[in-house]
Amino acid sequence: MVQLNLGSNTRRLVQRRVKMPLPHSSSLTITFPPEWPPVTVSDPLESKRVVLQPSNPLYKKVEKSFYSSQKAYKYSIVKIELIQCVRRWKGYAFNREIFVESQTSLPRVYERHLWHGTAKENVHKIAVQGFLRQFGERQAYGDGVYFAVDSSYSISKRYSVPDTHGVKRMFLARVLTGEYHGGYQGLKLPHTKPGTNAPYESVVDNARNPSMFVLFGDDQAYPEFLVTFVKIVPSSSKPRTTTTTTTRTTTTPSTYQAFTPTTTPSTTSNSFSTPPMTTTSTTTTTPSTYHGFTPITTPSTTSNSFSRHATPPITTTPTTPTTTTTPKPSSTSTSTNAKDEGGCVIS
Numbered sequence: 001m002v003q004l005n006l007g008s009n010t011r012r013l014v015q016r017r018v019k020m021p022l023p024h025s026s027s028l029t030i031t032f033p034p035e036w037p038p039v040t041v042s043d044p045l046e047s048k049r050v051v052l053q054p055s056n057p058l059y060k061k062v063e064k065s066f067y068s069s070q071k072a073y074k075y076s077i078v079k080i081e082l083i084q085c086v087r088r089w090k091g092y093a094f095n096r097e098i099f100v101e102s103q104t105s106l107p108r109v110y111e112r113h114l115w116h117g118t119a120k121e122n123v124h125k126i127a128v129q130g131f132l133r134q135f136g137e138r139q140a141y142g143d144g145v146y147f148a149v150d151s152s153y154s155i156s157k158r159y160s161v162p163d164t165h166g167v168k169r170m171f172l173a174r175v176l177t178g179e180y181h182g183g184y185q186g187l188k189l190p191h192t193k194p195g196t197n198a199p200y201e202s203v204v205d206n207a208r209n210p211s212m213f214v215l216f217g218d219d220q221a222y223p224e225f226l227v228t229f230v231k232i233v234p235s236s237s238k239p240r241t242t243t244t245t246t247t248r249t250t251t252t253p254s255t256y257q258a259f260t261p262t263t264t265p266s267t268t269s270n271s272f273s274t275p276p277m278t279t280t281s282t283t284t285t286t287p288s289t290y291h292g293f294t295p296i297t298t299p300s301t302t303s304n305s306f307s308r309h310a311t312p313p314i315t316t317t318p319t320t321p322t323t324t325t326t327p328k329p330s331s332t333s334t335s336t337n338a339k340d341e342g343g344c345v346i347s
Contacts, residue, residue, distance in 0.1 A: 030090045039084050047085035047127040049226065058082060062172055062225050065113065069152035078167065078228040083127050091130070091219030096176050099201065110178050110201075113224075114147035114213060116171045117159030123169055123226065131173070131221050141183030142190075142203050144214040147175055147221065153211070155229075172225040175202075175213060182207045183214050190216060 002011050032039055035058055041048045052059040062080050066072055100106065118126060125132075131145045148154045151170070160168040178201025181191055190200035201220070204210035215221055 030093050032084075032089065036082065036084070039086065041084055041086055044086035044090075045128065047083055047088070047124075049081040049083055049127075052080045052082055058225075062227060065172060066151050066227060066229075069150050069155075071152035072155060074232055075155065075168075075229045076232050078230060081226045081228075083223050083226055085127055088128070088130050088219070088222055092174070092176070092222040095217070095219050099176060099178055102198070107179055110176065112149075112175050112177050112213070113172055114149060114175045114177075114221075115151050115154040116145075116147050116173055116221075116223075117154035117156070117161075118169060118171060119161035120163045120167075120169060126171065126223050127226075130219060131215070131223065132218075133216075140185055141205055141212065142185070142187030142214045142216070144187075144203070144216040145221070147173060147213045147215070149211045149213075167228060167230055170227050170229070171223045172227060173221045174224045175215065175221040177202045177213050180204045180207070180210065180213065187214075188216075 004011050037050055039048075052062075054060075054063075059080050063077060066077065096111065099110065116131065133143065133145060154160060154170050155168070157168070160170045162168045179193065180202040181200050181204070183203030183205065187203060190203050192199050201215075201217075203214045203216075205212040
């Protein structure tokens with residue numbers, strides 16, 4: 001083919017480049033995930049939220065991922081919604097197909113479900129427009145959109161911003177992580193893969209064990225699920241205080257019953273109670289004089305550990321009293337009996 005330059009009236013041979021069709025532009029068929037309910041969105045630019053029932057397998061899958069962290073047990077799930085947006089899903093599915101076809105050997109895991117916390121006012125924007133860089137705030141590993149492996153990171157109020165009623169929201173997104181390298185602050189785009197001109201698909205906080213992924217491309221993540229949750233408020237009741245007070249009130253008297261005589265006989269049977277003594281034998285067997293000892297004229301009606309060990313009667317024949325008087329024993333002679341650890345008297 002000859003090209004003519006009208007200004008200089010010169011000619012030269014040219015060869016047109018063959019126009020190549022876009023990869024899979026005619027053969028690529030976009031299909032929705034088979035576990036999704038039927039897509040009924042009339043406008044491809046709009047999104048629809050389908051509330052999942054707790055018995056739905058998708059609900060259980062998201063719930064299990066949410067509670068994979070101990071920190072998440074402080075929260076209760078209000079509802080889980082499946083987001084259906086035809087345009088956003090087609091863009092994501094097309095990028096995933098291009099990535100798979102361009103790889104000579106696929107990574108072991110190139111697609112993940114990751115968490116992304118957000119505020120209430122950004123939910124509709126993300127569902128319709130996708131994850132854009134202007135929605136992000138943290139820039140520690142590059143100027144992209146951040147996704148966390150563990151829900152405990154995105155559940156923080158810094159990322160899942162609570163509304164005026166304390167309700168929080170978080171996306172569980174389908175993310176094309178592909179191949180990645182370690183990121184750093186100020187990074188604008190991922191590095192180029194060795195030996196190629198293609199960039200890495202994402203960057204991470206730790207290349208050996210990543211807990212966070214940063215994306216820089218559009219339609220590289222799809223906001224598949226929206227989890228709405230609230231923090232569990234602990235109960236204000238204090239059962240421990242009530243139990244402790246009751247126990248002390250019921251057990252304290254029985255501990256010291258053997259050592260604190262009472263005027264009212266106790267009807268409670270325990271190992272320290274002393275059976276009551278009858279007063280008849282004490283009155284009839286006590287003689288008028290016991291060689292200088294003062295006779296007991298008034299029997300005690302109080303039951304204690306000392307009443308059953310009264311001084312036994314003297315059985316010897318009384319002698320005629322003489323002018324010699326017997327010295328009166330000290331007042332402590334009746335308490336010379338020793339007492340052991342069990343509260344019994346040793347005579």
